[in-house]
Amino acid sequence: MRFQLLALLPFVLQAYAVPSAKSARDDPIWDAILAMDLVGNPPNDYSCKSTVHPNPVFLIHALSANPGVDLNLLQDDMKAKGYCTYSYTYGAHTLAPWIGGMTAMRDSVEDLSNAILNVVQKTGADKIDLVGHSEGGVMTLYAPLRNPEVAAVVERTVALGPAVHGAQYFGLTRLFYIDGTVSRTIAQGVLDLLGCEACDDMATGGAVYEDFLAASNSYNGTQGSGIIQAGTKPTIIMSTHDTLVEVSVSMVNETGVRNVLVQDSCPDDPVGHAGLAWDTSVWSLVYNALEENYDGPVECGQGIPA
Numbered sequence: 001m002r003f004q005l006l007a008l009l010p011f012v013l014q015a016y017a018v019p020s021a022k023s024a025r026d027d028p029i030w031d032a033i034l035a036m037d038l039v040g041n042p043p044n045d046y047s048c049k050s051t052v053h054p055n056p057v058f059l060i061h062a063l064s065a066n067p068g069v070d071l072n073l074l075q076d077d078m079k080a081k082g083y084c085t086y087s088y089t090y091g092a093h094t095l096a097p098w099i100g101g102m103t104a105m106r107d108s109v110e111d112l113s114n115a116i117l118n119v120v121q122k123t124g125a126d127k128i129d130l131v132g133h134s135e136g137g138v139m140t141l142y143a144p145l146r147n148p149e150v151a152a153v154v155e156r157t158v159a160l161g162p163a164v165h166g167a168q169y170f171g172l173t174r175l176f177y178i179d180g181t182v183s184r185t186i187a188q189g190v191l192d193l194l195g196c197e198a199c200d201d202m203a204t205g206g207a208v209y210e211d212f213l214a215a216s217n218s219y220n221g222t223q224g225s226g227i228i229q230a231g232t233k234p235t236i237i238m239s240t241h242d243t244l245v246e247v248s249v250s251m252v253n254e255t256g257v258r259n260v261l262v263q264d265s266c267p268d269d270p271v272g273h274a275g276l277a278w279d280t281s282v283w284s285l286v287y288n289a290l291e292e293n294y295d296g297p298v299e300c301g302q303g304i305p306a
Contacts (some may be wrong), residue, residue: 019062028126034055037303040068040072041067041072041075041087042075042076042079042085044086044087044088044119045084046119046123048123049084050082050083050084051082052081052082053082053083053084053129053166053290054125054293055125055127055128055129055155055156056084056085056086056118056119056120056123056128056129057078057083057084057085057086057128057129057130057131057268057290058085058086058087058088058119058128058130058131059071059074059075059078059086059131059132059136060086060087060088060090060112060130060131060132060136060137060140061089061090061100061101061136061137062101062131062132062133062134062135062136062137063101063102063134063196063198063199063202064099064100064101064102065099065100065101066089066098066099066100067087067088067089070133070134070136070160071087071132071133071136071277073277073278074131074277074278074283076282077201080288084123086095086119088115090109090111090112090115091103091108091111091112091198093285101135101136101198102197103197104197104198104201104207105135105138105142105197105198105201105207105208105289106146106207106208106211108161108198109139109142109143109147109265110146112143113146113147113149113150116128116130116143116154117150117153119151120153126153127153127154128153128154128155128159129154129155129156129157129290130143130154130156130157130158131157131158131160131286131290132157132159132160132215132238133160133276134160134162134163134245134273134274134276134277135158135160135162135163135198135202135279136159137160137161137236137250138159138161138162138163138164138208139258140157140158140162140200140234141159141162141164141212141234141252142208142211142212144157144229144232145211145212145215145227145229146207146211147285151230154229154232154294155231155232155233156232156233156234156235156277156289156290157232157233157235158234158286158289158290159234159235159236159237159250160237160238160277160286161237161238161239161242161244161245161250161273161276162236162245162250163227163249163250164212164227164249164251164252165209165212165213165248165249165250165251166202166203166204166205166206166209166249167199167202167204167209167245167249168203168245168249170248175266186238211265212227212271215227219254221255222255223254223255223256226254227254228252228254228255228256229251229254232256233256234252234256234257234258235257235285235289236250236257236258236259236260237260237262237276237282237284237285237286237289238250238251238261238262238300239261239262239263239271239272239273239275239276239303240261240268241263241271241272241305242271242272242273243272243273244272244273245273247261258289258294260285260301261291262276262279262282262285265281265285265300266281266298266300266301267305268300268302269281269301270302270303270305271301271302271303271304271305272303272304272306273306274304274306275303275304275305275306276303278303278304279303280293280299280300280301280303281298281299281300281301282303283299284296284297284298284299284300285298290306
């Protein structure tokens with residue numbers, strides 16, 4: 001439990017990165033976080049066979065998290081509904097191995113890709129679906145882009161608030177370029193020194209940003225020529241209240257991509273970036289995407305506005 005709370009800390013900090021006139025004591029964000037049942041996450045069961053959803057579903061956690069604290073409640077709900085679910089801690093910090101998503105993403109994506117392919121091999125599945133949040137959402141697109149073997153087995157991807165076009169971190173990345181490329185290099189060095197190479201990778205000018213930009217620039221109107229790989233069915237789920245990764249940073253305007261706003265189905269849902277992982281509105285949209293029931297019912301909730 002102690003490790004789970006430590007891994008959850010960055011999400012709490014995100015909630016208060018923007019000053020608020022309200023005290024934390026009276027803030028519903030804290031109430032929601034403290035009321036959560038941190039259940040961990042179900043173990044990987046390679047013998048699982050589902051009559052509900054044939055493809056195994058691989059859930060990918062966010063930056064500075066792990067499967068026990070991010071998307072864990074969704075994974076638990078999926079298991080209860082009869083899905084075969086799997087997860088893995090990728091990009092673990094050297095000094096704190098329970099905190100994932102920290103190392104250079106060009107390296108961690110290969111580690112994650114091997115974990116995805118391992119599930120396919122051990123379950124005997126022909127195809128697999130990916131669901132990811134934040135950096136994990138980025139990975140649902142980045143792994144097929146970087147690894148042809150993954151692209152060949154992925155059928156559906158569902159990305160929650162992915163920073164595809166350069167994470168802005170509440171506008172802090174503008175400071176990276178205050179002195180041109182010199183300050184950008186210094187910013188990268190500082191983030192690397194702090195052990196969060198992935199933070200830099202997703203920022204404007206970072207490695208993953210540049211990889212997505214190159215893929216986007218090669219897009220010729222056909223699936224497979226840009227960010228999205230041929231044969232995949234991608235859904236990107238975003239919130240208009242996400243101040244960490246804005247809608248314009250997440251959207252991918254390529255053939256076959258479904259860019260979905262939570263508020264189109266649930267206009268009163270205030271869910272923010274971190275809250276995407278725990279919001280019933282989002283969960284409904286995830287299930288609809290996995291089942292390709294795109295006009296299916298949505299159980300609207302009141303997500304954490306952080």
